[in-house]
Amino acid sequence: MKILGIDPGYAILGYGVIEKNGNRFRACDFGAITTDKDMPMPERLEALYNGLREIIEEQNPDVASIEQLYFNNNAKTAINVGQARGVAILACVKGGLEVAEYTPLQIKQALVGYGRADKKQVQFMVKTMLNLPAVPKPDDTADALAAAICHGHSADSARIIAKLK
Secondary structure: OEEEEEEOOOOEEEEEEEEEEOOEEEEEEEEEEEOOOOOOHHHHHHHHHHHHHHHHHHHOOOEEEEEOOOOOOOHHHHHHHHHHHHHHHHHHHHOOOEEEEEOHHHHHHHHHOOOOOOHHHHHHHHHHHOOOOOOOOOHHHHHHHHHHHHHHHHHHHHHHHHHHO
């Protein structure tokens, strides 16, 4: 199974594509789509959409996993990130992908075994599980890879539960 992980943002949108075979994960591609702060918001959203569509066409993932938005104190930032998240979901759906959504707590639980793990613990597990020489940068990239790994674990659990029914 090939999974596209997305950490939504309008300045930096992290992405990571992994391949899961059995219990093993392998990184296929990862990075960040960035937009300039001086660009109008509609152009930033278009750049995010087009960038993700290119990645989907190049990597041909089977499914997408995206981090759910958690509310912070800055409503304007939350709205802008929500718009970027919507554009990311649209790019995936237009690319023919099913989209799975996970909270930050679920992602941390899947990687570290503790939903309140700190960012460094999650980054270490991403590096370790994907056998990477260093933690992917920027942080948004590591977060996107974490979302993909989370889905790899969760999809297996869902299949096992479905077989038991």
